[in-house]
Amino acid sequence: MTEVNVHLSAQALDEIFKPAAYLGNIQAQIDAVLQAAQGQLAVQIQGVKDAPVIIFSNSLGTDHGMWQAQVDALAQHYQIITYDTRGHGASDVIANSTLQNFADDVIDILDTWHIEKAHFCGISMGGITALTLAIEYPERFYSITVANSAAKIGTAEAWTTRADSVEQHGLAEIVKTTHTRWFSEHFDYAHDVLAQKTIQSLAVTPAQGYANACRALADADVRDQLNQIQIPTLIIAGQYDPVTTVQDAEFMHQSIPTSQLEILAASHLSNIEQPQVFNQALSKFIQNI
Template identity: 65%
Template structure:
């Protein structure tokens, strides 16, 4: 683990794997998780890529930063790339990490070879619901969300109880700082890129979960229609498709980034 300071002097926990001489790929986690959710992808991609994972602000070992916006989440990625002196990278983000990738495609297209938006959308959920969740979590903690999260993250077809990465990821939610989680909820409440994504000039992949009730295939199709260079792929999984279907996820991602 490397602790780096972002442009605001706040600490981000970053993890790198593989040879820095190889093309870089940076993975961005979902709300309430940390870098550990990418364990299957690190194992697959660190042989041929320089893999960078990090704990999104307010998650894992990164600093809790209130008054966070989607632009702040995107700028953290750029600060990490700057720290490692990576001029151009492939990006793969899931859920909150996916919409972070869309923002990066708008504000810093020159830094990315490709952007994969996994289980995400140009607008995730509804503003009022996010704001309500933020307030509830700050008051009551995350216990209620932890107890039901498997129903949103994984499909009934997946034996998450006996999957080590799934269990580790649920555990990461249980230890997420409520203030960090709430700050991200408020960032998502304000995030709506549906009208802007037609300006993205980076090759994109909308990687959808066919069983995802949170960010649906319809959300992926909207991105495919509006982003000039956007492919779509569907894996048979729910919201954390990289954990539920790691082999299929890795195959789709590998084939896409190999073209760019």
């Protein structure tokens, strides 16, 4: 792992008297910035004293705010950590993003706050990060939740083409049509506050950060390693998801002996389209571990 220094907001400094203290004593949200060798990583922490930790990992082109419905529902019972994946939100764009980079960032978060083990929930790009963590660092996690993801998302050619296009033309065209991939026709995304905020987060994502993540996804493929996963795994799929399909979820479920599968009436961002059902599935899964 990289060496990490922690820089906290004034609010956080008022509440923490030891920079690397375990954050079980924190009730209100704090904002932290990890200064690692790969650049700054924006982290948000809130929740209940001494409660189990759940880390949430965002999808491509979004930021930590996409998890607001889960934070609102679970922060009364758990310690919640969200963060902006490299090149997204307030986290630095780095020269080369890889799936291993994404996984190592999570371990840096755990190490910085002396968190021995946690539950991890990732969606889409965050979901394949979850799989990587379960393969590489199983001793650090009680469970993983893999939402709207796959062991291999799309094709390398498609991701490389998208990365090249975004570098040349920016994200404007992708933003215009993203609702057709993220949300089903049954969901009134235009009048959902969180859905609109999440689309806006795509609009302000650094183009180079997005392109770098696309190239990381082009190379990401853990299909042959799924049977190595031995920790409890919840797989959540969207019935109407055109990006990571129910078939992708079923393949993971069949390949991971410790997994269970939930299919929600949603498209690609099921945590936003069906937040109550998503939260219920996640809560029940974690409570039974």
